Amino acid sequence: xxxxxxxxxxxxxxxxxxxxxxxxxxxxxxxxxxxxxxxxxxxxxxxxxxxxxxxxxxxxxxxxxxxxxxxxxxxxxxx
Amino acid sequence: xxxxxxxxxxxxxxxxxxxxxxxxxxxxxxxxxxxxxxxxxxxxxxxxxxxxxxxxxxxxxxxxxxxxxxxxxxxxxxxxxxxxxxxxxxxxxxxxxxxxxxxxxxxxxxxxxxxxxxxxxxxxxxxxxxxxxxxxxxxxxxxxxxxxxxxxxxxxxxxxxxxxxxxxxxxxxxxxxxxxxxxxxxxxxxxxxxxxxxxxxxxxxxxxxxxxxxxxxxxxxxxxxxxxxxxxxxxxxxxxxxxxxxxxxxxxxxxxxx
Numbered sequence: 001x002x003x004x005x006x007x008x009x010x011x012x013x014x015x016x017x018x019x020x021x022x023x024x025x026x027x028x029x030x031x032x033x034x035x036x037x038x039x040x041x042x043x044x045x046x047x048x049x050x051x052x053x054x055x056x057x058x059x060x061x062x063x064x065x066x067x068x069x070x071x072x073x074x075x076x077x078x079x
Numbered sequence: 080x081x082x083x084x085x086x087x088x089x090x091x092x093x094x095x096x097x098x099x100x101x102x103x104x105x106x107x108x109x110x111x112x113x114x115x116x117x118x119x120x121x122x123x124x125x126x127x128x129x130x131x132x133x134x135x136x137x138x139x140x141x142x143x144x145x146x147x148x149x150x151x152x153x154x155x156x157x158x159x160x161x162x163x164x165x166x167x168x169x170x171x172x173x174x175x176x177x178x179x180x181x182x183x184x185x186x187x188x189x190x191x192x193x194x195x196x197x198x199x200x201x202x203x204x205x206x207x208x209x210x211x212x213x214x215x216x217x218x219x220x221x222x223x224x225x226x227x228x229x230x231x232x233x234x235x236x237x238x239x240x241x242x243x244x245x246x247x248x249x250x251x252x253x254x255x256x257x258x259x260x261x262x263x264x265x266x267x268x269x270x271x272x273x274x275x276x277x278x279x280x281x282x283x284x285x286x287x288x289x290x291x292x293x294x295x296x297x298x299x300x301x302x303x304x305x306x307x308x309x310x311x312x313x314x315x316x317x318x319x320x321x322x323x324x325x326x327x328x329x330x331x332x333x334x335x336x337x
Contacts, residue, residue: 068183
């Protein structure tokens with residue numbers, strides 16, 4: 001988690017509270033594998049915000065994305 | 080020629096294993112059906128926890144609605160450290176959607192890897208009812224669940240699927256409108272029963288394919304250590320109807336035998 005936060009902070013991205021909420025969510029729930037819609041629902045946050053932040057975290061290698069049946073499924077990287 | 084006995088997977092819930100004639104039949108799928116709050120998830124978690132701690136069988140929990148965090152917390156109420164077991168690679172809690180699970184099964188994706196890497200022997204799907212959100216057509220829903228059942232069976236895994244029944248108590252009992260009861264090998268039914276202005280929980284084995292089993296309706300207690308199966312509701316009638324009443328049969332027999 002500390003490494004992920006360091007990576008995010010030093011990425012040059014404009015880090016938002018949503019980024020941190022997603023990181024915290026995956027740290028507490030490393031077994032989550034769901035699409036953006038499902039993750040937004042689980043977080044109780046707006047899909048558009050969550051989607052943008054998730055893809056930032058995927059680009060940084062903190063989260064993993066995979067295409068399954070036409071949907072992008074997100075999971076914690078290395079889990 | 081001696082009769083070949085089928086290998087059993089103990090749930091670790093003593094009373095339930097006795098009702099099941101020694102445990103669930105290895106490599107089969109059991110439906111744990113019941114109303115909200117009857118203890119379906121707790122029974123499933125206990126099955127997984129006992130597998131990892133008592134019988135050296137690693138387990139996978141697939142949850143659609145609850146998050147792993149919530150599962151760890153619920154389990155810890157009974158003293159079951161699922162997070163610790165996950166760190167030791169004995170248990171894996173996967174929170175996903177029916178769609179993702181379906182895709183993982185079809186494309187032999189992450190699910191296959193987890194089962195193989197961890198040598199998973201027990202699976203809990205909580206709950207199979209959520210597949211209705213993925214597939215509306217009863218015939219297609221039946222096909223999907225049939226495929227999922229066969230997926231686990233082919234791997235020799237003993238699986239528990241929880242299934243929500245909307246009726247709180249009594250009424251006409253229907254497991255599903257798409258033949259779910261026929262697809263699974265065994266059915267454990269958890270229900271509420273009203274006795275003396277109190278709602279008690281009951282447990283019954285409806286089906287155990289290829290094996291004899293206890294047919295009684297027993298009381299189910301949720302204690303600080305998990306589920307405990309008590310004695311049958313003797314001397315009561317209409318248990319399945321939901322409002323039990325004291326049977327007068329004994330008194331009538333006594334009267335006429337005098």
